[in-house]
Amino acid sequence: MIRSARVRALLALTVIAVSLYIALTVPVRLGLDLRGGTQIVLQTRSTPTATADREATDRTLEVLRGRIDALGVAEPSLVRSGDDRIIVELPGVRDPKRAAEVLGRTAQLTIHPVTGVAAGQDRTGEPALPDESGRRLRLGEAALTGQQVTDAAARFDQESGAGWHITVDFGGAGRAEWARLTGEAACKPVGDPGRRIAIVLDDKIISSPEVAPSVACGTGITAGSTQITGSFDDAEARELALLVKGGALPVAVETVEQRTVGPTLGAEAIAASTWAAVIGTALTSLFVIAVYRLMGMLAALALLCYGLVSYAALAALGATLTLPGLAGFVLAIGMAVDANVLVFERAREEHAARQRPTPRSAVAAGFRNAFSAIADSNITTLIAAALLFFLASGPVRGFGVTLGIGVLASMVSALLITRVLADHAASRPWLRARPHLSGIATTGPVRDRLLRRDPQLMRRPRRWLAASAVLLALAGAGIGLRGLDLGVEFTGGRLAEYTTGAPVDPDRARAALADAGFPRAVVQSSGEDRLTVRTGALTDAQAAEVTRTVGALGGGADRVRDELIGPSLGEELRRNALIALALALGAQLLYLAARFRWVLGTAAVTALAHDVVILLGVFAWLGKPVDGVFLAALLTVIGYSVNDSVVVFDRIRELRRRHRGSPLRRVANQAILQTLPRTVNTGMGAALILTALAVLGGDSLTDFALALLIGLAVGTWSSVFVAAPVAIELQNRTGGRRRGAG
Numbered sequence: 001m002i003r004s005a006r007v008r009a010l011l012a013l014t015v016i017a018v019s020l021y022i023a024l025t026v027p028v029r030l031g032l033d034l035r036g037g038t039q040i041v042l043q044t045r046s047t048p049t050a051t052a053d054r055e056a057t058d059r060t061l062e063v064l065r066g067r068i069d070a071l072g073v074a075e076p077s078l079v080r081s082g083d084d085r086i087i088v089e090l091p092g093v094r095d096p097k098r099a100a101e102v103l104g105r106t107a108q109l110t111i112h113p114v115t116g117v118a119a120g121q122d123r124t125g126e127p128a129l130p131d132e133s134g135r136r137l138r139l140g141e142a143a144l145t146g147q148q149v150t151d152a153a154a155r156f157d158q159e160s161g162a163g164w165h166i167t168v169d170f171g172g173a174g175r176a177e178w179a180r181l182t183g184e185a186a187c188k189p190v191g192d193p194g195r196r197i198a199i200v201l202d203d204k205i206i207s208s209p210e211v212a213p214s215v216a217c218g219t220g221i222t223a224g225s226t227q228i229t230g231s232f233d234d235a236e237a238r239e240l241a242l243l244v245k246g247g248a249l250p251v252a253v254e255t256v257e258q259r260t261v262g263p264t265l266g267a268e269a270i271a272a273s274t275w276a277a278v279i280g281t282a283l284t285s286l287f288v289i290a291v292y293r294l295m296g297m298l299a300a301l302a303l304l305c306y307g308l309v310s311y312a313a314l315a316a317l318g319a320t321l322t323l324p325g326l327a328g329f330v331l332a333i334g335m336a337v338d339a340n341v342l343v344f345e346r347a348r349e350e351h352a353a354r355q356r357p358t359p360r361s362a363v364a365a366g367f368r369n370a371f372s373a374i375a376d377s378n379i380t381t382l383i384a385a386a387l388l389f390f391l392a393s394g395p396v397r398g399f400g401v402t403l404g405i406g407v408l409a410s411m412v413s414a415l416l417i418t419r420v421l422a423d424h425a426a427s428r429p430w431l432r433a434r435p436h437l438s439g440i441a442t443t444g445p446v447r448d449r450l451l452r453r454d455p456q457l458m459r460r461p462r463r464w465l466a467a468s469a470v471l472l473a474l475a476g477a478g479i480g481l482r483g484l485d486l487g488v489e490f491t492g493g494r495l496a497e498y499t500t501g502a503p504v505d506p507d508r509a510r511a512a513l514a515d516a517g518f519p520r521a522v523v524q525s526s527g528e529d530r531l532t533v534r535t536g537a538l539t540d541a542q543a544a545e546v547t548r549t550v551g552a553l554g555g556g557a558d559r560v561r562d563e564l565i566g567p568s569l570g571e572e573l574r575r576n577a578l579i580a581l582a583l584a585l586g587a588q589l590l591y592l593a594a595r596f597r598w599v600l601g602t603a604a605v606t607a608l609a610h611d612v613v614i615l616l617g618v619f620a621w622l623g624k625p626v627d628g629v630f631l632a633a634l635l636t637v638i639g640y641s642v643n644d645s646v647v648v649f650d651r652i653r654e655l656r657r658r659h660r661g662s663p664l665r666r667v668a669n670q671a672i673l674q675t676l677p678r679t680v681n682t683g684m685g686a687a688l689i690l691t692a693l694a695v696l697g698g699d700s701l702t703d704f705a706l707a708l709l710i711g712l713a714v715g716t717w718s719s720v721f722v723a724a725p726v727a728i729e730l731q732n733r734t735g736g737r738r739r740g741a742g
Helices: 002-025 054-071 096-104 173-186 234-246 263-316 323-353 359-391 394-426 429-433 445-453 461-482 506-515 540-554 567-622 628-658 664-696 699-721 723-734 737-741
Strands: 037-045 077-081 085-091 109-117 128-130 136-139 149-157 163-170 197-201 205-207 225-232 252-261 493-500 522-525 530-535 557-565
Touching: 002 263, 002 394, 037 054, 037 096, 054 077, 054 085, 109 173, 136 197, 149 234, 163 173, 163 234, 173 197, 197 225, 205 225, 225 234, 263 323, 263 394, 263 664, 323 359, 323 394, 323 664, 359 394, 359 429, 359 567, 359 628, 445 664, 461 567, 461 699, 461 723, 493 540, 506 522, 506 530, 506 540, 530 540, 540 557, 567 628, 567 699, 567 723, 628 664, 628 699, 628 723, 664 699, 664 723, 699 723
Parallel strands: none
Antiparallel strands: 037 085, 037 252, 077 085, 109 136, 109 197, 128 136, 149 163, 163 225, 197 205, 252 557, 493 530, 493 557, 522 530
């Protein structure tokens, strides 16, 4: 035992030392919602000449990477998502319109001989395009394309003062073709349109230079180079050179999602979430210390280590920390608290069951007896986190990553670090002489009251089911009467958040936007000087009109957040959300059925479905949006709810092994009473964290924290008054006592 304790201590020190080193040397990559910038999701589209397959998407990705590098964006990110999507992150870019134009332009460069000038209704059949001066030039067949371009660069002619121009170099067969083309043009008289060469970009003549008199007829320009001249400023010249050098995209691309967030909003979000984490952790630590005394102090110290390990794991894996990810980071503190509470409550039971036990033996028994419930609780949460990672996208996926890391770190914190600290403290002679200081020598006020009263909660389980049926009916009425306010992510459209110079009444803004031609705009106030406007799909000109309307009401408006979701992506996200929810329930059922047999597994999943419907109903009555962040909260509520059910069912399984002849109703009642102290203490710890997140986490996290607070209350109710009664009723109907109860 001494040897195993030393191994655990050495392992704990190693984890803390490595985590501290990583935290000090490896920075965490912040998402755009925390540092400001633009995210654009592009989807490749098939054309009559090109197919949007995985290989074409990879080639498109390389072309886009060259364009972005030339834009000079610091630390850009381009990744392929699936077979036909590319996610582009541009930190610091506040003009998404220009970025989307540069990324999405096909840049079809062609070079044509000019055959003449089209006068009036030209009927030669040859294509005619206006040049820089407005003349319509008739063009011959394209002699060169962008495929023959090897380089292009913006230059400034300081000697002649002609200004900016673009040099274009041809390679391979393009050099000879350029010489032939310019040689034929040089044979025409000076001033003749046929002496010109038209350089066309995306069916627009960007330059039609005349071949210089010094070029010999039939010989042409043999150097394989030319200049595009025009009235360019430095930005236009660099962008044109970028497009020409980058070449044409293999397939057409369409912007299906666009998010822009200002750095101010990101800084506020970081500050708000940091304060929520600090204050929430402090309040939770004080609560744990008040309940468990010395062991609570050690658990609070382990919570700090949890934060260090989580941060280091996030940095080491190169994961992106987003705003919902910060929420998941804070939320996992509740998981760490739950594991500690489970251990300490089992240690209290062990201390009360034995005569004159030592603190060390009680602690060892607490860890041993609580391990099963801790493992099952965390595995079910990891299932929800995995589903978020594989089925969601963007910030919600980041939440899944952070939640998964946090759950694993919480297990390390509770089962390793807390164990080492508790073993060391419990073996001290001064604590053996004063066991009341340990915090586990007393049963606690909740357990004392339960032992005195011994309430028979499961005497009439159908009463609890009837009460839950009333709650479900109210929730269903909210969904049916008011409907679900699906967010932009699930419906497609545009969402913009503004900071205004003066407070703006939402009703007044709604009326002004209706007069401006946006009658269906949804306007919400998100603070004294913040306004959120949600509409259907808008053009950039329409979005500018919305900004002008809001600015006229509020003495100026600064758009700090801008999200554009295409209808096809919205439909896909909505479908994926339903799939994620169905898979979450199915995965929970399979796992719980394997661990607790089908009766208890079915009862737990019934409680989960109960929680989902009630949470949706509450949001419907409140008129809150159901968006991607709500989906993250919903799946987290599923994890919370199943945690409570797992703890109760784990105790039922344990008691059934001891009292095989007892009816499930009596065993379930005893299990609920024995685990109720853990339920109360864990719920209080999580409520403190979530309340801090709701009050201090900023507008972006208010709905998220509200959903979790509602889910925490509903999940606590359902684990006791839905899951257990359903299990009892199923057991009574099937009669399979041993098979159903495990």
